[in-house]
Amino acid sequence: MKYRSQKVAYYFFALSMLLLILQITYGFIMAFAHMGFDGLHEWIPFNTATATHKNLLVVWILSGFMGAAYYIIPDEAERELVSVPLAKLQFWSFAIVGVIAVAGFHMGWFEGRKFLEIPRPLDYLVALNVVGFLLLILFTLLKGKKKTTTAWVLTMGLVFAALLYLPGMIYFENIAVDSFFRWWVVHLWVEGVWELIMGGILSYLLIRLTGVDREVIEKWLYVIVGLTFLSGILGTGHHYYYTGGPDYWLMIGGIFSALEPLAFLGMTAFAVQMYRKGNKKHPNKLALFWTLNTAILSFLGAGLLGLAHTLPQVNLYTHGTLVTAMHGHLAFWGAYGSLVFSIISYAMPQMTGRKIFDNKIGNFAFWTANIGILGMTTAFAAAGVSQVSLERIAGYEYMEAAKVIEPHFFVLIIAATVFTTGILLFVWNFIKFGVPSDDALQPEGDVAFQPVS
Amino acid sequence: MLSKKQAKTFFLGGTLLFFLIFIALSVDSLSNGIPENTHPEKMSEQAKLGRYLWDKNNCMGCHTLMGEGAYYAPELTRVYSRKGPDYIRAVLTAPEGWQPRGRKMVKYDFTDEEVDALIAFFQWMNDTYLNGFPPEPMMAQPQ
Ligand code: HEM
Ligand code: HEM
Ligand SMILES: [Fe+2]
Numbered sequence: 001m002k003y004r005s006q007k008v009a010y011y012f013f014a015l016s017m018l019l020l021i022l023q024i025t026y027g028f029i030m031a032f033a034h035m036g037f038d039g040l041h042e043w044i045p046f047n048t049a050t051a052t053h054k055n056l057l058v059v060w061i062l063s064g065f066m067g068a069a070y071y072i073i074p075d076e077a078e079r080e081l082v083s084v085p086l087a088k089l090q091f092w093s094f095a096i097v098g099v100i101a102v103a104g105f106h107m108g109w110f111e112g113r114k115f116l117e118i119p120r121p122l123d124y125l126v127a128l129n130v131v132g133f134l135l136l137i138l139f140t141l142l143k144g145k146k147k148t149t150t151a152w153v154l155t156m157g158l159v160f161a162a163l164l165y166l167p168g169m170i171y172f173e174n175i176a177v178d179s180f181f182r183w184w185v186v187h188l189w190v191e192g193v194w195e196l197i198m199g200g201i202l203s204y205l206l207i208r209l210t211g212v213d214r215e216v217i218e219k220w221l222y223v224i225v226g227l228t229f230l231s232g233i234l235g236t237g238h239h240y241y242y243t244g245g246p247d248y249w250l251m252i253g254g255i256f257s258a259l260e261p262l263a264f265l266g267m268t269a270f271a272v273q274m275y276r277k278g279n280k281k282h283p284n285k286l287a288l289f290w291t292l293n294t295a296i297l298s299f300l301g302a303g304l305l306g307l308a309h310t311l312p313q314v315n316l317y318t319h320g321t322l323v324t325a326m327h328g329h330l331a332f333w334g335a336y337g338s339l340v341f342s343i344i345s346y347a348m349p350q351m352t353g354r355k356i357f358d359n360k361i362g363n364f365a366f367w368t369a370n371i372g373i374l375g376m377t378t379a380f381a382a383a384g385v386s387q388v389s390l391e392r393i394a395g396y397e398y399m400e401a402a403k404v405i406e407p408h409f410f411v412l413i414i415a416a417t418v419f420t421t422g423i424l425l426f427v428w429n430f431i432k433f434g435v436p437s438d439d440a441l442q443p444e445g446d447v448a449f450q451p452v453s
Numbered sequence: 454m455l456s457k458k459q460a461k462t463f464f465l466g467g468t469l470l471f472f473l474i475f476i477a478l479s480v481d482s483l484s485n486g487i488p489e490n491t492h493p494e495k496m497s498e499q500a501k502l503g504r505y506l507w508d509k510n511n512c513m514g515c516h517t518l519m520g521e522g523a524y525y526a527p528e529l530t531r532v533y534s535r536k537g538p539d540y541i542r543a544v545l546t547a548p549e550g551w552q553p554r555g556r557k558m559v560k561y562d563f564t565d566e567e568v569d570a571l572i573a574f575f576q577w578m579n580d581t582y583l584n585g586f587p588p589e590p591m592m593a594q595p596q
Contacts, residue, residue, distance in 0.1 A: 034525065223455070398528070
């Protein structure tokens with residue numbers, strides 16, 4: 001760590017870990033309910049659990065992104081953050097809005113808009129908070145000595161993510177129009193601007209961890225984010241097939257969304273190539289593991305499992321079934337969950353000065369979390385494919401099919417337990433690092449970082 | 454070999470081009486396609502209230518509508534023709550909360566007006582055209 005103010009990132013990382021654990025708890029509640037054990041129904045009905053699960057997901061990932069930005073931008077711009085007290089204020093207000101939102105869900109204060117269930121009055125507070133965050137980041141970058149491509153791509157991803165949130169705040173009488181704009185947020189986030197954030201963070205990590213020349217890494221970064229928008233913008237059409245849109249989306253959405261995996265394949269090739277070219281001298285093996293894991297699992301979860309149901313002929317049958325949940329879990333974890341774990345694994349030793357680079361717990365956490373999520377994906381796949389065969393092919397009623405697929409949720413719970421073990425161990429390691437300290441300052445930056453060209 | 458500058462041009466140019474196409478198609482969808490398929494002018498005041506209640510109670514947190522939502526309860530786009538208004542009324546007013554095969558739906562205290570509104574909303578939804586969704590079960594289709 002080179003600049004004192006980078007330590008602010010720690011607050012966001014800690015919040016991120018806390019919210020992840022809560023998110024998982026609600027996942028278990030839903031998995032048990034699907035199996036027929038809905039003992040909490042009176043207090044936490046399924047629609048509360050699901051709103052909480054999905055929003056905590058978005059918030060812990062965003063918290064991780066904010067932490068990443070507070071850590072990366074000073075380092076890249078070569079100056080301290082413009083204001084640490086304001087950053088802390090932004091942190092606490094962010095956390096408080098989050099707590100109010102989650103408490104509200106438990107009192108039936110939500111909106112029926114998947115992933116955006118936060119009620120509109122709170123949306124304004126979220127927006128205000130994010131504007132504050134962006135101003136801090138932008139001013140730091142603009143006043144900095146350097147304005148690197150990596151920093152710009154990351155920052156632009158964050159700015160566009162904020163802008164895209166706005167159309168999602170409007171109420172439309174026609175539910176098809178509401179849904180149309182909901183995808184401007186959800187799809188254009190995960191298959192658009194969040195990939196800029198992902199590309200920016202990966203590029204930062206690869207520059208530090210492999211030492212490969214910045215110019216080479218950043219050139220490929222442009223190519224990857226170029227592919228993202230080339231396919232992902234019109235790829236939004238894969239959500240307009242069967243939700244009231246005109247039929248040309250079947251063709252346009254089909255073709256362009258089928259190209260989306262290329263951007264993720266690009267990320268994989270990018271990370272693996274840079275790893276092979278690099279000097280492999282960086283001691284932080286765990287951070288490197290997580291970085292490569294992100295590049296590979298994002299291709300599997302988002303790229304391949306997205307492709308599996310993105311053609312309109314297939315999607316007609318899988319749309320709105322547990323097949324979607326199969327893809328949703330591995331895509332979110334592989335691309336964005338694992339990404340947050342990568343930057344945390346890199347930043348913690350730097351911020352605290354404790355060199356936990358390659359310990360048993362960290363390795364075990366890495367493997368159990370990732371094997372666990374692959375197991376969960378398989379369980380959702382089995383449940384989803386059965387659901388499609390029974391309901392959409394054989395013509396069973398919804399609840400008839402739901403009874404038949406109950407056992408898959410038992411498998412889901414087993415795999416989720418493995419996954420959760422990994423997460424808890426990762427968090428245990430996180431806690432063992434302790435809090436950041438100025439003793440960890442390195443005026444030269446990351447000393448293990450040795451450029452190769 | 455590709456230079457960094459060329460890569461940047463590819464990114465900025467491609468993004469701008471596809472963004473503009475997307476905006477044009479979105480304007481067309483919102484002004485032509487979606488209204489033609491969903492007939493918002495046929496939404497009565499009742500249906501509008503139903504639409505609001507659907508949102509306010511996060512029904513989408515268990516059900517899907519147009520295939521969007523959660524997977525804990527049935528798809529409801531065509532529930533009006535599949536089950537009929539009386540059945541829907543029974544579901545929404547069950548004194549202990551609806552419990553099909555043991556799966557519990559949240560117990561709501563809807564007024565008669567609100568129940569009528571939700572039924573009107575489902576009726577409106579039933580008449581939308583969604584490019585063939587939800588599909589007829591394959592094996593139930595005439596060969
Ligand atoms: C990291 C990137 C991605 C994430 C986090 C992600 C996540 C998700 C989630 C959570 C949903 C459910 C949304 C909802 O119903 O509200 C979804 C739906 C979908 N995703 Fe992705 N996705 C990603 C990338 C992709 C890619 C690259 C493709 C295509 C190649 C794809 C294809 C689809 C399709 C077709 C659906 C609609 C499923 C349905 O009709 O029910 N996704 N995705
Ligand atoms: C112990 C861990 C977890 C369990 C048991 C679990 C379980 C579930 C269940 C049962 C659903 C609801 C499906 C429905 O609508 O009926 C769900 C939805 C979802 N979960 Fe999880 N989850 C877990 C962890 C995660 C993690 C770590 C992520 C992301 C990184 C995640 C992302 C999602 C998403 C995106 C959805 C919405 C999917 C869709 O509607 O297509 N979950 N989860
Ligand atoms: Fe999408």
